[in-house]
Amino acid sequence: MKKRLFTPGPTPIPESVMLAMAEPIIHHRNPEFVEILTSVNENLKYLFQTKNPVLTLTSSGTGAMEASVANLLSPGDKAIFVNLGKFGERWGQIMKAYGVEPVEVKIEWGTAPTAELILQTLKNNPTTKAVFLTHSETSTGVFTDIKSIAAAVHEKYDIAVVVDGITSVGAHEMRFDEWGLDVIVTGSQKGLMIPPGLAFAAVSERAQKMMETSKLPKYYFSFKKALKSHADNDTPYTPAITLVIGLEKGLRMIREETVEHVWQHHKMLSEAVRNGCKAIGLELFGSPASHAVTAVNVPQGVEYSKFNKILKQKYGITTAGGQDHLKGKIFRVSHLGYYDEVDIVGAVAALEWTLHDLNFKFEPGSGVTAVQKTFAEYAAKTADESTASRQGREKAEALK
């Protein structure tokens, strides 16, 4: 059976990327590889919309999260994190492991923090050194408005705003410099369309200044060493060479399409999935919605394990389940990375077939019809989009 992944990492890999990675390996100090890394470094800046360096680490995204804590803070420092799901919670676990004093903002899983909430927490904890956020909380499919929060924080405080962008980079508008962000981390197996094994961190001038006084231990994940090598389009330790080669191709695809178009495309796909699910009669979990992954409540009368088994074994579609207390209660459909309209119609059709097999009552075809309607509406807006696209391209040129 033809198998299709709709999980928020790993995400599907373009065939051209897979084949580029299968070519005979080259040495990481060869001029040929330096050229690849030069292109990668430039296109990562474009992707993050920044003139600051974006560091490439060989690890999962969690490694880059840990590096952000270890490189910016010192033992006993206070830092705020938002527990809005499994990945927001992770910031706090890393802080505890490193002897940083975490200030937890716990909100209901399925909701997002407001700027007011963060400002109130800062008021109560005026010695806070940094705020750690989650742009797209993968476990709940919820989006955090980091632009507004960063603006509100920086209006009053000279502290770092650090963002887990692991499933948001490529899926959501994100302007690192314009929005005054200090660190954004992401992983390779998400919007970048390559296998897992690489992680990235954009670092602002403020973040680089904090690195000078940070006293937490680090070696492999040292941003200072990575920055020094980055200036020469090198890495301090042997990088995952084949993944960097794939990355170069993935980034080129994004640049050619323009990042604004990629954001818009994800917005459209996520809206289509949400509309499709609602038309079937499914209830969405959480809001505001991430453009990377849609979380849906398992409907009453349907057993998640049966639903998942049919979807996977009969229709070849792998989605993700709920984590921790959401296990069995939600399922998550990813539309992050290398997906197009046909993929989404197919996924929603398979949802319909699976629910039909499980005797869930709904109007057959209602899901795919809603999906197609969404695409039609977006197509009607094409003229406007072209203009937006052109403006985006001009901005990108100016960054060069």
Next chain:
Amino acid sequence: MKKRLFTPGPTPIPESVMLAMAEPIIHHRNPEFVEILTSVNENLKYLFQTKNPVLTLTSSGTGAMEASVANLLSPGDKAIFVNLGKFGERWGQIMKAYGVEPVEVKIEWGTAPTAELILQTLKNNPTTKAVFLTHSETSTGVFTDIKSIAAAVHEKYDIAVVVDGITSVGAHEMRFDEWGLDVIVTGSQKGLMIPPGLAFAAVSERAQKMMETSKLPKYYFSFKKALKSHADNDTPYTPAITLVIGLEKGLRMIREETVEHVWQHHKMLSEAVRNGCKAIGLELFGSPASHAVTAVNVPQGVEYSKFNKILKQKYGITTAGGQDHLKGKIFRVSHLGYYDEVDIVGAVAALEWTLHDLNFKFEPGSGVTAVQKTFAEYAAKTADESTASRQGREKAEALK
């Protein structure tokens, strides 16, 4: 031009491994991947000759070195390391970064430490918690007799013996359990014949006990978390999936050939390179010799940069140069991983051609003749080897 890598990492990758990694990606929690990881975990134990778990991390080998320090020790602990080259030196740098008190045993680069030297250092530093060694020092091509040192240390002290086996695993006999080692780390782009991006650590019972009281911070590199996941053939964070898929194939190749045969094969190739170089009139650098990489002095009257350029650009062969104060003074030829007799004859022939182009005086053909003579001698020993091979296979079966 056909290009050939003779560098001690990355090393060449078998075509079947490259193609396996180019297949559509699968999810790391899918039963199909769990099966792959189960096979990997079993075959890593075989490779390290241990019944203890061998943990798989997504990082370069340096990440696993750092993890060994961070998971076994606490701030202020004393630990011995041997500065016998760039990689031995790295143990000390990691210790310093983590607030461990390093006791440096500095010896001339190109030599190896003896058990006596380590015992003397331990006598002078009786509160030492661990000894950090380098089985094959990649920067100098020197082999350390970790078997004798571990035996001598453990006869008198209940402390950990931690070994950087990054370029020795697969190249040198190594029996983790029998030799009483506590941690051995390695990387994927070496004897394992896959691209860089994975690192491994075998952990003894003593090491696991030390983990319980270790107070250094760690999160991504936590051995405790990795051990917990390992028991379920899982990993705590998303692993470099495609590399694990390649690894499964690489390990299968080693198991089919038997690890004893792989060790013997590396011994033969390294002896052939050394004999070839000596016959040309080149002087070897350092001893005793690693079976992974041969370091050779750049002969008087030959400029390294010219030598390297001709070898690479005219004959397509990439070797490694000297590092730090050995830059320009030595070159290093790797024979670690996926190399056979034909590769070695070719590499030594290209050395001859390059030296001839640079007017170095020697008997043309003397290098390749010495290489072939070495192979012939090994072939003559075949009957004995088969016996050894059979015994090895029986030992391996017993480990299952």
